[in-house]
Amino acid sequence: MLRAALGRGSGRCGGLWRNPCSAAASGSARAPSAASASSGSGSGGGARSGGASPADASNVKPLDGVKILDLTRVLAGPFATMNLGDLGAEVIKVERPGAGDDTRAWGPPFAGTESVYFLSVNRNKKSIAINMKDSKGAKLIRELAAASDVFVENYIPGKLAEMGLGYEDIKNVAPHIVYCSITGYGQTGPVVQRGGYDSIAAAVSGLMHITGHEVACLTHVAANYLNCKIEAKRWGTAHGSIVPYQAFKTKDGYIVVGAGNDHQFVTVCKVLNLPEVSKDSRYQTNALRVRNRRELIDVLSTRFSEKTTIEWLQLFEGSGVPYGPINNMQQVFSDPQVLHNGLVMEMNHPTAGRIAVPGPGVRYSEFDVSHPKPPPLVGQHTVEILKSMLGYEDDAIEELLRTGAVAQHEVR
Numbered sequence: 001m002l003r004a005a006l007g008r009g010s011g012r013c014g015g016l017w018r019n020p021c022s023a024a025a026s027g028s029a030r031a032p033s034a035a036s037a038s039s040g041s042g043s044g045g046g047a048r049s050g051g052a053s054p055a056d057a058s059n060v061k062p063l064d065g066v067k068i069l070d071l072t073r074v075l076a077g078p079f080a081t082m083n084l085g086d087l088g089a090e091v092i093k094v095e096r097p098g099a100g101d102d103t104r105a106w107g108p109p110f111a112g113t114e115s116v117y118f119l120s121v122n123r124n125k126k127s128i129a130i131n132m133k134d135s136k137g138a139k140l141i142r143e144l145a146a147a148s149d150v151f152v153e154n155y156i157p158g159k160l161a162e163m164g165l166g167y168e169d170i171k172n173v174a175p176h177i178v179y180c181s182i183t184g185y186g187q188t189g190p191v192v193q194r195g196g197y198d199s200i201a202a203a204v205s206g207l208m209h210i211t212g213h214e215v216a217c218l219t220h221v222a223a224n225y226l227n228c229k230i231e232a233k234r235w236g237t238a239h240g241s242i243v244p245y246q247a248f249k250t251k252d253g254y255i256v257v258g259a260g261n262d263h264q265f266v267t268v269c270k271v272l273n274l275p276e277v278s279k280d281s282r283y284q285t286n287a288l289r290v291r292n293r294r295e296l297i298d299v300l301s302t303r304f305s306e307k308t309t310i311e312w313l314q315l316f317e318g319s320g321v322p323y324g325p326i327n328n329m330q331q332v333f334s335d336p337q338v339l340h341n342g343l344v345m346e347m348n349h350p351t352a353g354r355i356a357v358p359g360p361g362v363r364y365s366e367f368d369v370s371h372p373k374p375p376p377l378v379g380q381h382t383v384e385i386l387k388s389m390l391g392y393e394d395d396a397i398e399e400l401l402r403t404g405a406v407a408q409h410e411v412r
Contacts, residue, residue: 059367061088067389069148070094070125071141071165073101076196077154077182078121084150085124086360086369092144092385093122093376097129097407100378111352114375120357122375123347128386129379129407136405138163140390145174147389154182157192243289243296244268247326248304254326255304255312262286264321271315272303349374350411379409 066089070081078093078101085091095101106117128144131137142165145151151170153160160166167179181187184196237256238246244265245258259265262285269278277283277299282292289296304312309325316323325331332338345359352374360369386392386406400406 059370061367061369063087063089066090066150067148068092068150068152069141069144071151071153071155071160072182073154074103075121077152078103080180080182081125081152082121082123083360086372088367089150091125092148092381092389093125093127094132094141094144095127095129095378097131097379097404100127100129104378111349111355114349114352114355119349119352119355119375123345123357123372125373125376126381126385127376127379127409128382129409130382131405131407132163132165134403134405136400136403138165140386140400140406141165142170142173143390144385145170145177148174148177150178150180152180152182157181157183157187238297241290242286243293244300246297248301250304250309250312251307253309255309255316256324256326257316258322260322265289267319267321268300271312271319271321272300274299274303345372347372347374350377350380377409377411379407380411382406382408 063084066084068081068084068089068091070077070091070093072078072081081091081093093101099105101118101122103118103121104115107115109116111119130140132141151174158166161169167181170177170179183192185192233240236246239258242258242260245260247254247256257268259268265283265286266278269275277296281288283289283296307315313323313325327335333344338344343359343361344356346354346356349355355374359372383397386397386400392400397406401408
């Protein structure tokens with residue numbers, strides 16, 4: 001149900017790699033100073049814009065030098081922009097002064113005073129605290145957009161336009177911008193004003209209707225209805241069109257086994273030492289196994305319950321049949337493959353101390369996703385961003401701070 005709408009203005013800066021086409025093309029009065037200052041800011045100045053240092057040449061990230069203005073909150077948007085930050089982009093996270101992103105309060109658990117939920121989706125970002133309801137704050141957003149390459153938001157459609165920060169408003173001051181709007185239901189229609197959290201999406205999309213204790217993909221289930229008018233039903237961990245394809249209880253836990261074709265089914269029966277089952281006329285094809293699901297699953301379940309999970313894992317090893325245990329979190333993060341892939345990122349947070357979060361599940365051939373920056377405190381980088389991106393002088397920044405248009409968090 002989550003949808004992302006992309007828009008691009010018709011300015012002459014044609015792509016994300018806009019240098020040597022500079023921020024001045026946006027028409028912002030402060031763009032020249034922003035362009036000249038950008039190469040000196042935190043994570044900007046990568047190879048795409050000619051600013052990479054020789055020390056970084058061996059690990060140039062594909063989005064080095066790209067600036068992302070991030071107005072997203074909660075999960076879908078912050079997760080998306082965190083991935084861009086992992087790829088080298090400079091992500092400027094805009095937050096409300098004081099409270100910040102809603103998820104900063106989503107706990108327990110907390111690491112120190114920081115919500116673990118927030119920490120999980122906000123690494124590799126800088127935070128600027130701006131009151132967007134203040135006219136000066138809205139003006140700052142437009143100026144930051146003019147000095148950025150991508151604008152990402154996940155507000156209810158129309159909300160930002162009320163503040164003068166909708167797509168047309170941003171396009172006018174930043175014709176080069178890629179504007180991404182993430183919503184639950186799209187930009188138009190009868191329910192666009194509703195929030196689009198994941199559990200709501202799972203409910204209204206029909207996903208909860210077909211799942212028991214576990215969640216699965218809906219594509220083939222939807223096609224069954226659209227083409228054959230077959231209504232969906234709950235299968236728990238099982239599959240409506242493939243048998244066996246589900247979790248089985250073992251002597252001490254669970255194992256998931258999926259036989260995607262007749263040959264794999266014969267192999268499953270061989271591993272289980274049930275040769276007579278593979279020869280039973282009721283189970284010769286997948287269609288027959290689906291038709292006689294209950295009888296077959298009863299037989300297989302009885303056999304699986306006779307050994308421990310580790311015993312079955314050892315027996316299925318090298319069989320060519322898809323299989324795996326149902327792991328708890330301790331088992332997940334001690335799994336040799338997870339350790340080999342380096343799927344956990346650790347970093348030092350200014351208030352929470354040493355933290356660990358799941359890293360990106362994608363690996364790249366030309367660079368490493370390494371040395372992440374910790375999720376920021378609310379407004380931790382406000383002054384830095386105003387100076388480096390917009391070229392604001394100290395007296396102008398002091399006035400913005402004094403009036404409450406922006407806020408700066410001092411790290412002790």
